Amino acid sequence: MGKVTGFLEFQRVKETYEAPLKRLNHWNEFVHTLTTEEARQQGARCMDCGIPFCTSGCPVNNIIPDWNDLVYRQDWHSALDVLHSTNNFPEFTGRVCPAPCEAACTLNINSEAVGIKSIEHAIIDHGWQEGWVLPQPPARKTGKRVAVVGSGPAGLACAQQLARAGHSVTVFEKSNRIGGLLRYGIPDFKLEKSHIDRRLRQMEAEGVEFSPSTYVGAPEHAEEGLNARTPESLQTEFDAVVLTGGAENPRDLPVPGRELRGVHFAMDFLRQQNKACNGDRVSKQITAKDKHVIVIGGGDTGSDCVGTSNRQGAASVTQFELMPKLPETEDKALTWPYWPAKLRSSSSHEEGCQRDWAIGTKSFEGKNGKVEKLVAARVEWFKDKATGQMKMREMEGSQFELPADLVLLAMGFVSPVKNVLDAFGVDLDARGNARANTDDYITNVDKVFAAGDMRRGQSLVVWAIREGRQCARSVDEYLMGASTLPR
Incomplete structure (x- = not known):
């Protein structure tokens, strides 16, 4: 490494945020990228540890020690090349x-990990500022055509790889804009959509065609105003079809009062706000303004609901989690280098939120068809002696009520849209996902592949990029007999 003793000399420096009271007044990103010198010092902290567990901990297997060293040496262009060699969209994952x-970083065993994510963020932002991120059109075309259904991170990564291999790629998206989860699932204050738009311009220059407002599946399931393409037409027109839609079926909460107005799935709420930020006219928008908001679910989607509610001017925001509260610090000797179970607080929580754990929702109550309060109780978890499974029971005398004008269900997703998979005749696994393995990503249907959340279920953006890249190589091998695309 460039600075062998760097991890002894320099402390971890975190990216700074705009003050909460200021950032709540807008929808823009508020994270300040590391300065050149801060990034250099963070790169210097990367140890010559022999086995880079960070690389195996990263789903796309980023070659992290190499670009840490290059940043330390101020060779930013080479650092960008190394970063792009494994990740098509580091500006997404860096945010x-x-x-x-970082959980897998060797320095994390007894100290604070290298700020890998902040360095990645700095590299790609520096690359865009310098004009180094350019289209990479293929030297020659293969004459093969590929349809990619779904324009989230898996679909975009797959499409870009295939286009660079020389195939003619068309990406189909049912929404009016390209981006999938990136566009309509992640709030602008975490990911401004200009980052997506400039990548789309790059991909168009590389030959990728985009077809938004197009539903692929049985025509009777298409929403009004959308173009409809049948699976048969794609299978006839294209040499391969890749299904990369999201896990869009949310987990519901079937308790009394679920039908009351004001109880919504989190993604319906977030999607509308993202559309509004994109300039779309949204009729009857779900809004948290002046309302007592309760978010049920403690993951990233729930956190996004908290941040969005506060920006809309909620009277109060409360977030419940069914599971017990996790410890604030993990037992590193027990968990390293794996992802630890510990309490995590997001920037949205810092902006104002009451949080509680081990809470079970019993019912929603209201008047004139509108929710007014939530009835809940505390639960305790125990191990069933007969089965060894963890189970829960309500704690006696723990029932309570809270005012609730808006309830957002953010409890994860159970499966992709079944109508699409059924229309193609794709076999499903036990969880309702497309059945395909990670060796070739091909389904039981000839020349139909599946990747991303549609294949693995709800997951991270970085996992979607990995699957899209690996699937692209499999498609290339299927079409050409061999592939030079990285896996």
């Missing part, structure tokens, strides 16, 4: 990835 690489 929204939870950084499992």
Whole structure:
């Protein structure tokens, strides 16, 4: 490494945020990228540890020690090349990835990990500023055509790789804009959509065609105003079809009062706000303004609901989690280099939120068809002696009520859209996902592949990029007999 003793000399420096009271007044990103010198010092902290567990901890296997060293040496262009060699969209992961690489960092055993995510963020932003991120059109075309259904991170990564291999790629998206989860699932204050738009311009220059407002599946399931393409037409027109839609079926909460107005799935709420930020006219928008908001679910989607509610001017925001509260610090000797179970607080929580754990929702109550309060109780978890499974029971006398004008269900997703998979005749696994393995990503249907959340279920953006890249190589091998695309 460039600075062998760097991990002894320099402390971890975190990216700074705009003050909460200031950032709540807008929808823009508020994270300040590391300065050149700060990034250099963070790169210097990377140890010559022999086995880079950070690389194996990263789903796309980023070659992290190499670009840490290059940043330390101020060779930013080479650092960008190394970063792009494994990740098509580091500006996305540098902003929204939870950084499992840092959990696996060797320095994390007894100190604070290298700020890998912040260095990645700095490299790609520096690359865009310098004009180094350019289209990479293929030297020759293969004459093969590929349809990619779904324009989230898996679909975009797959499409870009295939286009660079010389195939003619068309990406189909049912929404009016390209981006999938990146566009309509992640709030602008975490990922401004200009980052997506400039990547789309790059991909168009590389030959990728985009077809938004197009539903692929049985025509009777298409929403009004959308173009409809049948699976048969794609299978006839294209040499391969890749299904990369998201896990869009949310987990519901079937308790009394679920039908009341004001109880919504989190993604319906977030999607509308993202559309509004994109300039779309949203009729009857779900809004948290002046309301007592309760978010049920403690993951990233729930956190996004908290940040969005506060920006809309909620009277109060409360977030519940069914599971017990995790410890604030993990037992590193027990968990390293794996992703630890510990309490995590997001920037949205810092902006104002009451949080509680081990809470079970019993019912929603209201008047005139509108929710007014939530009835809940505390639960305790125990191990069933007969089965060894963890189970829960309500704690006696723990029932309570809270005012609730808006309830957002953010409890994860159970499966992709079944109508699409059924229309193609794709076999499903036990969880309702497309059945395909990670060796070739091909389904039981000839020349139909599946990757991303549609294949593995709800997951991270970085996992979607990995699957999209690997699937692209499999498609290339299927079409050409061999492939030079990286896996």
